[in-house]
Amino acid sequence: MAARLDGKCTLVTGAGKGIGRETAKALIRCGSEVIAVSRTQSDLDSLSCECPNLRTICVDLSNWEATENALKDVGPIDLLVNNAAVAILQPFLEVTEEVFDKLFAINVKTAMHVSQIVARGLRARGVGGSIVNISSQASQCALRDHTVYCATKGALDMLTKMMALELGPYNIRTNAVNPTVVMTNMGRIGWSDPVKAGQMLSRIPLGRFAEVEEVVNAILFLLSDKSSMINGATLPVDGGFLAS
Numbered sequence: 001m002a003a004r005l006d007g008k009c010t011l012v013t014g015a016g017k018g019i020g021r022e023t024a025k026a027l028i029r030c031g032s033e034v035i036a037v038s039r040t041q042s043d044l045d046s047l048s049c050e051c052p053n054l055r056t057i058c059v060d061l062s063n064w065e066a067t068e069n070a071l072k073d074v075g076p077i078d079l080l081v082n083n084a085a086v087a088i089l090q091p092f093l094e095v096t097e098e099v100f101d102k103l104f105a106i107n108v109k110t111a112m113h114v115s116q117i118v119a120r121g122l123r124a125r126g127v128g129g130s131i132v133n134i135s136s137q138a139s140q141c142a143l144r145d146h147t148v149y150c151a152t153k154g155a156l157d158m159l160t161k162m163m164a165l166e167l168g169p170y171n172i173r174t175n176a177v178n179p180t181v182v183m184t185n186m187g188r189i190g191w192s193d194p195v196k197a198g199q200m201l202s203r204i205p206l207g208r209f210a211e212v213e214e215v216v217n218a219i220l221f222l223l224s225d226k227s228s229m230i231n232g233a234t235l236p237v238d239g240g241f242l243a244s
Protein backbone atom coordinates (compact mmCIF):
# COMPACT_ATOMS: atom_id res chain seq x y z
CA MET A 1 0.00 0.00 0.00
CA ALA A 2 1.35 3.46 -0.90
CA ALA A 3 2.49 5.61 2.01
CA ARG A 4 0.03 8.30 3.09
CA LEU A 5 1.44 11.71 3.86
CA ASP A 6 -1.74 13.57 4.78
CA GLY A 7 -1.15 16.65 6.89
CA LYS A 8 2.49 16.91 5.85
CA CYS A 9 4.11 19.67 3.83
CA THR A 10 6.95 18.61 1.53
CA LEU A 11 9.45 20.84 -0.26
CA VAL A 12 10.93 19.38 -3.45
CA THR A 13 13.91 21.04 -5.15
CA GLY A 14 14.44 20.73 -8.89
CA ALA A 15 10.72 20.03 -9.25
CA GLY A 16 10.46 21.52 -12.73
CA LYS A 17 11.51 18.47 -14.67
CA GLY A 18 12.32 14.78 -14.46
CA ILE A 19 12.42 12.93 -11.15
CA GLY A 20 11.65 16.02 -9.06
CA ARG A 21 8.55 16.85 -11.07
CA GLU A 22 7.16 13.31 -10.83
CA THR A 23 7.99 13.25 -7.10
CA ALA A 24 5.99 16.43 -6.56
CA LYS A 25 3.00 14.96 -8.39
CA ALA A 26 3.22 11.67 -6.47
CA LEU A 27 3.38 13.53 -3.16
CA ILE A 28 0.14 15.34 -3.98
CA ARG A 29 -1.47 11.95 -4.68
CA CYS A 30 -0.22 10.75 -1.26
CA GLY A 31 -2.00 13.63 0.46
CA SER A 32 0.96 15.93 1.14
CA GLU A 33 1.00 19.65 0.52
CA VAL A 34 3.85 20.38 -1.87
CA ILE A 35 6.16 23.33 -2.39
CA ALA A 36 7.85 22.87 -5.75
CA VAL A 37 11.13 24.77 -6.13
CA SER A 38 12.96 25.14 -9.41
CA ARG A 39 14.62 27.79 -11.55
CA THR A 40 12.61 27.84 -14.80
CA GLN A 41 9.28 29.61 -14.32
CA SER A 42 7.62 27.97 -17.34
CA ASP A 43 8.26 24.50 -15.85
CA LEU A 44 6.62 25.56 -12.60
CA ASP A 45 3.69 27.12 -14.46
CA SER A 46 2.99 23.90 -16.34
CA LEU A 47 3.35 21.88 -13.13
CA SER A 48 0.83 24.21 -11.45
CA CYS A 49 -1.60 23.58 -14.31
CA GLU A 50 -1.30 19.83 -13.67
CA CYS A 51 -1.53 20.20 -9.87
CA PRO A 52 -3.43 23.39 -9.01
CA ASN A 53 -2.99 22.91 -5.23
CA LEU A 54 0.76 22.89 -5.32
CA ARG A 55 2.79 26.01 -4.39
CA THR A 56 5.77 27.02 -6.50
CA ILE A 57 8.93 29.01 -5.85
CA CYS A 58 11.23 30.03 -8.69
CA VAL A 59 14.83 30.52 -7.54
CA ASP A 60 18.34 29.51 -8.54
CA LEU A 61 19.24 27.52 -5.43
CA SER A 62 22.96 27.91 -6.04
CA ASN A 63 22.52 31.58 -5.05
CA TRP A 64 22.73 31.46 -1.23
CA GLU A 65 21.14 34.85 -0.56
CA ALA A 66 18.38 34.43 -3.13
CA THR A 67 17.56 31.06 -1.54
CA GLU A 68 17.37 32.58 1.95
CA ASN A 69 15.01 35.27 0.65
CA ALA A 70 12.87 32.85 -1.34
CA LEU A 71 12.39 30.41 1.54
CA LYS A 72 12.21 32.75 4.55
CA ASP A 73 8.41 32.99 4.60
CA VAL A 74 7.68 29.54 3.31
CA GLY A 75 5.97 28.30 6.49
CA PRO A 76 6.28 24.94 8.25
CA ILE A 77 7.87 22.15 6.22
CA ASP A 78 7.90 18.53 7.43
CA LEU A 79 9.59 16.69 4.59
CA LEU A 80 12.30 17.65 2.11
CA VAL A 81 13.54 16.15 -1.15
CA ASN A 82 16.91 17.56 -2.24
CA ASN A 83 16.72 16.65 -5.91
CA ALA A 84 18.10 19.64 -7.89
CA ALA A 85 21.35 18.84 -9.66
CA VAL A 86 23.17 19.21 -12.94
CA ALA A 87 25.48 16.91 -14.87
CA ILE A 88 28.28 18.25 -17.06
CA LEU A 89 30.65 15.64 -18.42
CA GLN A 90 34.37 16.21 -18.95
CA PRO A 91 37.34 13.84 -19.06
CA PHE A 92 39.40 14.14 -15.86
CA LEU A 93 42.33 15.91 -17.56
CA GLU A 94 39.98 18.52 -19.03
CA VAL A 95 37.94 19.39 -15.95
CA THR A 96 37.65 23.17 -15.61
CA GLU A 97 37.41 25.24 -12.46
CA GLU A 98 34.10 26.67 -13.68
CA VAL A 99 32.46 23.25 -14.02
CA PHE A 100 33.92 22.03 -10.73
CA ASP A 101 32.55 25.05 -8.84
CA LYS A 102 29.18 24.99 -10.60
CA LEU A 103 28.49 21.32 -9.91
CA PHE A 104 29.54 21.49 -6.27
CA ALA A 105 27.45 24.66 -5.82
CA ILE A 106 24.30 23.02 -7.20
CA ASN A 107 24.68 19.33 -6.37
CA VAL A 108 26.10 19.66 -2.84
CA LYS A 109 25.82 23.18 -1.45
CA THR A 110 22.12 23.60 -2.25
CA ALA A 111 21.28 20.33 -0.48
CA MET A 112 23.11 21.43 2.65
CA HIS A 113 21.67 24.94 2.61
CA VAL A 114 18.03 24.00 2.02
CA SER A 115 18.37 21.24 4.64
CA GLN A 116 19.65 23.76 7.17
CA ILE A 117 16.67 26.02 6.53
CA VAL A 118 14.17 23.15 6.82
CA ALA A 119 15.86 21.47 9.81
CA ARG A 120 16.07 24.74 11.75
CA GLY A 121 12.32 25.15 11.26
CA LEU A 122 11.64 21.59 12.44
CA ARG A 123 13.86 22.02 15.50
CA ALA A 124 12.14 25.30 16.39
CA ARG A 125 8.71 23.63 16.13
CA GLY A 126 9.93 20.62 18.14
CA VAL A 127 8.72 18.15 15.55
CA GLY A 128 10.54 15.44 13.61
CA GLY A 129 10.88 15.16 9.87
CA SER A 130 12.46 13.29 7.00
CA ILE A 131 14.93 14.46 4.36
CA VAL A 132 15.79 12.53 1.20
CA ASN A 133 18.85 13.48 -0.84
CA ILE A 134 18.84 12.31 -4.44
CA SER A 135 22.30 10.90 -4.93
CA SER A 136 23.35 8.39 -7.61
CA GLN A 137 25.12 5.12 -8.27
CA ALA A 138 27.85 7.55 -9.41
CA SER A 139 28.57 8.33 -5.74
CA GLN A 140 30.12 4.89 -5.27
CA CYS A 141 31.38 3.86 -8.69
CA ALA A 142 33.70 5.72 -11.09
CA LEU A 143 32.07 6.46 -14.45
CA ARG A 144 34.13 7.67 -17.41
CA ASP A 145 33.92 11.48 -17.96
CA HIS A 146 31.88 11.90 -14.76
CA THR A 147 34.73 13.07 -12.47
CA VAL A 148 33.04 16.10 -10.98
CA TYR A 149 29.53 14.60 -10.98
CA CYS A 150 30.79 11.46 -9.20
CA ALA A 151 32.67 13.60 -6.68
CA THR A 152 29.58 15.69 -5.93
CA LYS A 153 27.44 12.60 -5.37
CA GLY A 154 30.13 11.05 -3.14
CA ALA A 155 30.04 14.28 -1.13
CA LEU A 156 26.24 14.11 -0.99
CA ASP A 157 26.34 10.57 0.44
CA MET A 158 28.69 11.80 3.20
CA LEU A 159 26.54 14.87 3.78
CA THR A 160 23.60 12.46 4.21
CA LYS A 161 25.46 10.57 6.94
CA MET A 162 26.50 13.78 8.71
CA MET A 163 22.92 15.03 8.68
CA ALA A 164 21.74 11.66 10.01
CA LEU A 165 24.24 11.98 12.84
CA GLU A 166 23.56 15.57 13.84
CA LEU A 167 19.83 15.85 13.04
CA GLY A 168 18.89 12.39 14.34
CA PRO A 169 18.62 13.62 17.95
CA TYR A 170 15.86 15.99 16.77
CA ASN A 171 14.04 13.03 15.21
CA ILE A 172 14.89 14.32 11.75
CA ARG A 173 15.92 11.38 9.56
CA THR A 174 18.13 11.83 6.50
CA ASN A 175 18.65 9.24 3.79
CA ALA A 176 19.82 9.12 0.18
CA VAL A 177 18.39 7.41 -2.87
CA ASN A 178 21.05 6.28 -5.35
CA PRO A 179 19.52 5.54 -8.76
CA THR A 180 21.11 4.09 -11.84
CA VAL A 181 20.44 5.79 -15.17
CA VAL A 182 16.92 7.19 -15.63
CA MET A 183 16.09 8.52 -19.08
CA THR A 184 15.23 12.09 -18.11
CA ASN A 185 16.89 15.12 -19.72
CA MET A 186 19.87 14.49 -17.45
CA GLY A 187 19.96 10.78 -18.25
CA ARG A 188 20.06 11.58 -21.95
CA ILE A 189 23.21 13.73 -21.47
CA GLY A 190 25.28 10.72 -20.51
CA TRP A 191 23.52 7.75 -22.01
CA SER A 192 21.88 8.62 -25.37
CA ASP A 193 24.77 7.06 -27.26
CA PRO A 194 23.70 3.42 -27.81
CA VAL A 195 27.28 2.17 -27.37
CA LYS A 196 27.65 3.85 -23.96
CA ALA A 197 24.13 2.83 -22.97
CA GLY A 198 24.84 -0.78 -23.95
CA GLN A 199 28.01 -0.85 -21.86
CA MET A 200 26.12 0.46 -18.85
CA LEU A 201 23.19 -1.90 -19.34
CA SER A 202 25.57 -4.85 -19.45
CA ARG A 203 26.70 -3.96 -15.91
CA ILE A 204 23.17 -3.82 -14.45
CA PRO A 205 22.07 -7.31 -13.38
CA LEU A 206 18.41 -6.54 -14.10
CA GLY A 207 19.46 -5.48 -17.61
CA ARG A 208 17.57 -2.19 -17.80
CA PHE A 209 17.65 1.41 -16.64
CA ALA A 210 15.36 2.63 -13.84
CA GLU A 211 11.95 4.13 -14.49
CA VAL A 212 11.20 7.49 -12.85
CA GLU A 213 8.38 5.86 -10.88
CA GLU A 214 10.79 3.34 -9.35
CA VAL A 215 12.92 6.18 -7.98
CA VAL A 216 9.84 8.07 -6.78
CA ASN A 217 8.61 4.99 -4.89
CA ALA A 218 11.91 4.78 -2.98
CA ILE A 219 11.70 8.49 -2.15
CA LEU A 220 8.14 8.14 -0.83
CA PHE A 221 9.17 5.19 1.33
CA LEU A 222 12.07 7.09 2.90
CA LEU A 223 9.92 10.19 3.49
CA SER A 224 7.19 8.18 5.17
CA ASP A 225 6.93 6.61 8.61
CA LYS A 226 7.26 3.22 6.95
CA SER A 227 11.02 3.84 7.16
CA SER A 228 10.90 5.20 10.71
CA MET A 229 14.14 3.50 11.89
CA ILE A 230 16.13 4.15 8.70
CA ASN A 231 18.56 7.05 9.07
CA GLY A 232 21.83 7.66 7.20
CA ALA A 233 21.18 5.02 4.55
CA THR A 234 22.15 5.27 0.89
CA LEU A 235 19.54 3.19 -0.95
CA PRO A 236 20.52 1.95 -4.40
CA VAL A 237 17.73 1.92 -6.99
CA ASP A 238 20.03 0.42 -9.56
CA GLY A 239 18.94 -3.09 -10.50
CA GLY A 240 22.02 -4.43 -8.71
CA PHE A 241 24.68 -2.26 -10.41
CA LEU A 242 26.50 -1.41 -7.17
CA ALA A 243 26.31 -5.00 -5.95
CA SER A 244 27.97 -6.46 -9.00
Ligand code: NDP
Pocket residue numbers: 013014015016017018019020037038039040043059060061062082083084085086106134135136137178179180181182183184185186187188
Ligand atom coordinates in the same frame (compact mmCIF):
# COMPACT_ATOMS: atom_id res chain seq x y z
P1 NDP B 1 16.66 16.85 -14.78
O1 NDP B 1 17.81 17.54 -15.43
O2 NDP B 1 15.63 16.21 -15.64
O3 NDP B 1 15.92 17.84 -13.76
C1 NDP B 1 16.66 18.56 -12.82
C2 NDP B 1 15.79 19.65 -12.25
O4 NDP B 1 16.58 20.39 -11.28
C3 NDP B 1 15.34 20.67 -13.30
O5 NDP B 1 14.02 21.07 -13.06
C4 NDP B 1 16.32 21.82 -13.07
O6 NDP B 1 15.84 23.07 -13.49
C5 NDP B 1 16.47 21.78 -11.56
N1 NDP B 1 17.64 22.52 -11.13
C6 NDP B 1 18.92 22.33 -11.52
N2 NDP B 1 19.71 23.26 -10.97
C7 NDP B 1 18.94 24.05 -10.19
C8 NDP B 1 19.18 25.18 -9.39
N3 NDP B 1 20.41 25.72 -9.28
N4 NDP B 1 18.15 25.75 -8.74
C9 NDP B 1 16.90 25.25 -8.85
N5 NDP B 1 16.60 24.18 -9.61
C10 NDP B 1 17.61 23.58 -10.28
O7 NDP B 1 17.34 15.77 -13.81
P2 NDP B 1 16.82 14.35 -13.26
O8 NDP B 1 15.38 14.45 -12.95
O9 NDP B 1 17.33 13.30 -14.14
O10 NDP B 1 17.67 14.26 -11.92
C11 NDP B 1 17.10 14.49 -10.63
C12 NDP B 1 18.09 14.01 -9.60
O11 NDP B 1 18.37 12.61 -9.79
C13 NDP B 1 19.44 14.72 -9.64
O12 NDP B 1 19.92 14.90 -8.34
C14 NDP B 1 20.32 13.72 -10.37
O13 NDP B 1 21.68 13.90 -10.09
C15 NDP B 1 19.77 12.42 -9.86
N6 NDP B 1 20.05 11.26 -10.68
C16 NDP B 1 19.64 11.24 -12.00
C17 NDP B 1 19.91 10.14 -12.77
C18 NDP B 1 19.53 10.06 -14.21
O14 NDP B 1 20.05 9.18 -14.93
N7 NDP B 1 18.64 10.89 -14.70
C19 NDP B 1 20.62 8.96 -12.23
C20 NDP B 1 20.99 9.10 -10.85
C21 NDP B 1 20.70 10.20 -10.11
P3 NDP B 1 16.31 23.69 -14.93
O15 NDP B 1 16.00 22.65 -15.96
O16 NDP B 1 15.49 24.90 -15.02
O17 NDP B 1 17.78 23.92 -14.79
